Amino acid sequence: MLPKSCKAAFVTNDGQVVCRKIAIPELKDNEVLVKVHASLISPGTEMNLVRMRREKAAEPGTNTQFGYSTAGEIVAVKGDCKGLKPGMRVACMGGGAKHASYNCVPVNLVVPIPDKLSYEEGTFASLAATALQAVRRTEPQLGEYGIVLGQGIVGNLAAQLCQLSGARVLAWEALPFRNAIAKKCKIQGTVNFLKQDAVQASKDFAAPYGVDFAIMAFGGDADKAFDDVRKSMKVSADGHQMGRITVVGGCHFRFDGGAWSGNLDVRCSSRTGCGYHDSAWEYGKDYPAVFVQFTSQRNAAELVKLMAEKRLNVLPMISHRLKIEDVGKAADMLISQPDKTLGVILTM
Numbered sequence: 001m002l003p004k005s006c007k008a009a010f011v012t013n014d015g016q017v018v019c020r021k022i023a024i025p026e027l028k029d030n031e032v033l034v035k036v037h038a039s040l041i042s043p044g045t046e047m048n049l050v051r052m053r054r055e056k057a058a059e060p061g062t063n064t065q066f067g068y069s070t071a072g073e074i075v076a077v078k079g080d081c082k083g084l085k086p087g088m089r090v091a092c093m094g095g096g097a098k099h100a101s102y103n104c105v106p107v108n109l110v111v112p113i114p115d116k117l118s119y120e121e122g123t124f125a126s127l128a129a130t131a132l133q134a135v136r137r138t139e140p141q142l143g144e145y146g147i148v149l150g151q152g153i154v155g156n157l158a159a160q161l162c163q164l165s166g167a168r169v170l171a172w173e174a175l176p177f178r179n180a181i182a183k184k185c186k187i188q189g190t191v192n193f194l195k196q197d198a199v200q201a202s203k204d205f206a207a208p209y210g211v212d213f214a215i216m217a218f219g220g221d222a223d224k225a226f227d228d229v230r231k232s233m234k235v236s237a238d239g240h241q242m243g244r245i246t247v248v249g250g251c252h253f254r255f256d257g258g259a260w261s262g263n264l265d266v267r268c269s270s271r272t273g274c275g276y277h278d279s280a281w282e283y284g285k286d287y288p289a290v291f292v293q294f295t296s297q298r299n300a301a302e303l304v305k306l307m308a309e310k311r312l313n314v315l316p317m318i319s320h321r322l323k324i325e326d327v328g329k330a331a332d333m334l335i336s337q338p339d340k341t342l343g344v345i346l347t348m
Contacts, residue, residue: 015054071122142166150218210234
């Protein structure tokens with residue numbers, strides 16, 4: 001028998017992160033009720049909400065439940081759930097997959113996970129799908145050379161996925177802690193751009209061909225970073241920079257067109273793939289598979305297979321495991337200790 005209440009994490013109006021008891025959510029049509037075993041905090045998107053409210057409080061009484069990447073066991077279903085049944089182990093993503101001990105999640109934002117994949121690994125499906133969408137937008141080719149700026153969770157996963165596509169990757173990261181994790185995840189090369197000349201290191205790495213693509217997976221001011229990326233790219237005989245730059249992080253930079261930017265392709269990548277935030281799709285409507293090959297759900301399904309096959313490494317990114325009651329401590333560590341904290345798993 002289900003309990004009447006569950007634990008859930010909230011961000012208060014002044015940016016404090018707390019655990020509270022709420023009623024078990026009620027199932028709607030085409031949703032599954034999941035007993036959550038583990039939840040992953042995004043050090044980027046989710047902590048930005050906390051930072052913003054600490055800098056400028058929202059309206060009094062504004063308490064926001066947050067989270068979008070969990071794994072657990074289905075305990076009930078309602079409506080057409082496309083073969084999803086109670087007892088199944090699943091990874092969940094999206095607005096329904098909050099940091100809580102029970103969640104109702106739309107059917108198309110749920111994917112079964114293999115028995116040999118842990119719940120902790122399953123929690124990475126959403127951020128991994130965000131990384132995969134960026135990689136699909138970048139279109140790395142076997143034998144190409146690329147750089148990935150930022151070795152947070154999305155940047156690390158993007159670098160690994162580019163390598164799986166056959167490209168050679170150099171990661172740019174200023175925190176030694178994250179560079180060490182990147183090496184544990186078998187990313188081929190890293191450069192600390194505060195201590196080394198990352199532009200020269202990238203040219204040496206990609207010699208004699210030059211850098212074909214870059215993925216920018218970090219937040220904040222990126223004027224210098226973008227200029228350094230531009231200088232790192234391959235150059236045609238007429239002196240123009242060539243290649244593809246994909247922005248997946250929340251960084252911002254000045255971009256001048258014309259001769260200054262050569263013939264670079266600058267692309268943006270948003271979220272986990274097709275369907276995410278399309279309510280009709282999330283609740284079961286399918287796109288024609290022949291035209292929409294990789295939905296958010298298919299991306300997540302492919303990624304949990306790669307994790308189960310040990311071809312995509314996520315366990316080295318887990319720096320802390322805390323109970324959901326300690327979610328405030330988790331948030332404080334992610335904000336104040338980025339040199340010691342990366343993947344924080346909440347257990348229920």
